Amino acid sequence: MTNVVITGTGLFTPEHTIDNDALVASFNAWVDTENARRAEAGIEARLAHSSSEFIVKASGIHSRHVLDAEGILDPERMRPRLRERSNDEPSIQCEMGAVAARQALEAAGVAAADIDLVIVGCSNLERPYPAVAVELQAELGAGGYAFDMNVACSSATFAIETAANAIRSGSARRALVVNPEICSAHLNFRDRDSHFIFGDACTAVVLERDDLATSEARFEILGTRLVTRFSNAIRNNAGFLNRVTDADPQALDKLFVQEGRRVFKEVCPLVAALIGEHLQALGFAGDDLARMWLHQANRHMNDLIARRVLGRDPSEQEAPIILDRYANTSSAGSIIAFHLHRDDLAVGALGVICSFGAGYSAGSVVVKRV
Numbered sequence: 001m002t003n004v005v006i007t008g009t010g011l012f013t014p015e016h017t018i019d020n021d022a023l024v025a026s027f028n029a030w031v032d033t034e035n036a037r038r039a040e041a042g043i044e045a046r047l048a049h050s051s052s053e054f055i056v057k058a059s060g061i062h063s064r065h066v067l068d069a070e071g072i073l074d075p076e077r078m079r080p081r082l083r084e085r086s087n088d089e090p091s092i093q094c095e096m097g098a099v100a101a102r103q104a105l106e107a108a109g110v111a112a113a114d115i116d117l118v119i120v121g122c123s124n125l126e127r128p129y130p131a132v133a134v135e136l137q138a139e140l141g142a143g144g145y146a147f148d149m150n151v152a153c154s155s156a157t158f159a160i161e162t163a164a165n166a167i168r169s170g171s172a173r174r175a176l177v178v179n180p181e182i183c184s185a186h187l188n189f190r191d192r193d194s195h196f197i198f199g200d201a202c203t204a205v206v207l208e209r210d211d212l213a214t215s216e217a218r219f220e221i222l223g224t225r226l227v228t229r230f231s232n233a234i235r236n237n238a239g240f241l242n243r244v245t246d247a248d249p250q251a252l253d254k255l256f257v258q259e260g261r262r263v264f265k266e267v268c269p270l271v272a273a274l275i276g277e278h279l280q281a282l283g284f285a286g287d288d289l290a291r292m293w294l295h296q297a298n299r300h301m302n303d304l305i306a307r308r309v310l311g312r313d314p315s316e317q318e319a320p321i322i323l324d325r326y327a328n329t330s331s332a333g334s335i336i337a338f339h340l341h342r343d344d345l346a347v348g349a350l351g352v353i354c355s356f357g358a359g360y361s362a363g364s365v366v367v368k369r370v
């Protein structure tokens with residue numbers, strides 16, 4: 001069987017940051033204005049303030065990177081302001097993808113022309129077609145073929161499995177997986193329950209047939225396992241049929257909506273079982289893992305999942321957290337953790353990259369440092 005290795009990763013981090021205090025100040029200013037409007041209109045129901053203490057305690061998030069902080073923090077707008085691009089300019093996701101991809105290619109020592117497959121996997125694509133991946137393929141000068149896929153927060157692990165299978169089957173020798181997440185554009189910054197949870201970022205991963213790889217620091221993919229189970233607990237109803245069903249395009253269900261507590265309860269056991277069974281199928285146990293690069297949505301979720309898999313509390317090194325400064329960057333989260341926290345692993349060390357999110361969907365990629 002052909003061995004597939006990850007030989008390089010890249011990360012695009014937007015320059016703008018918003019800490020909890022700034023986000024909460026903007027939210028609370030909007031709440032005060034809205035409550036004054038309600039009082040004047042004789043509406044009894046009042047909105048409650050948000051708080052930085054709650055955000056840190058409930059999620060572990062302190063700050064996030066975003067493409068545009070000003071539009072988000074303006075209490076009269078509360079959404080990023082991004083310039084519409086003409087058809088002759090690179091699209092926004094192509095541009096952020098190119099930054100992460102070039103880093104990953106350089107780390108792998110691979111020329112763009114030697115890539116046979118580009119997959120753009122993310123929760124939200126800025127248009128239905130032409131695929132952002134095909135645009136990115138042209139922008140980079142990559143060969144072969146390219147396509148977009150969306151499995152929400154699990155897009156990266158699902159794309160890694162797809163790319164690894166393409167390499168194993170001989171359809172591609174080298175593949176590039178890119179995850180441009182502009183989560184700030186689908187977030188309702190006026191929803192107290194969720195206004196703090198997302199940030200923007202883009203990651204990239206280069207996968208190669210082992211016998212072609214030249215990079216020193218490789219991670220062999222020992223196996224991938226994916227699972228989906230339908231749930232409405234995380235949902236976004238934006239879509240091309242909104243126009244013909246005469247749905248209100250500004251309605252709040254056309255943005256990210258979740259029942260956070262239910263997601264927490266239902267997804268943690270699903271993910272712990274996925275990793276445990278995947279390890280077992282590969283002949284390993286939880287404590288064989290040197291590292292768990294978990295999806296980054298909520299610190300407590302990660303602690304709970306790691307505890308179930310390892311059978312004890314994880315150390316900070318074993319299950320690194322990046323959501324404190326990136327928040328939830330959807331499919332990019334587990335890859336950011338992998339990008340930033342793998343260099344210290346010794347040859348032979350085992351790790352798992354694991355994503356989970358809407359669908360529900362979850363993906364496990366077990367790797368070994370070689």
Ligand code: COA
Nearest residue numbers: 050051054058059153192193260261263264297298357358
């Ligand atoms: N500021 C202050 N208080 C807030 C608040 C805010 N921004 N948002 C909610 N609260 C209050 C609620 O009103 C509630 O008060 P009550 O107990 O008096 O009714 C209390 O805090 C708890 O609210 P709850 O929504 O149950 O919080 P939680 O502990 O479940 O944390 C999440 C919320 C979103 C952080 C958490 O549920 C989560 O991360 N879930 C998983 C989400 C996930 O992984 N999603 C995947 C997305 S891809």
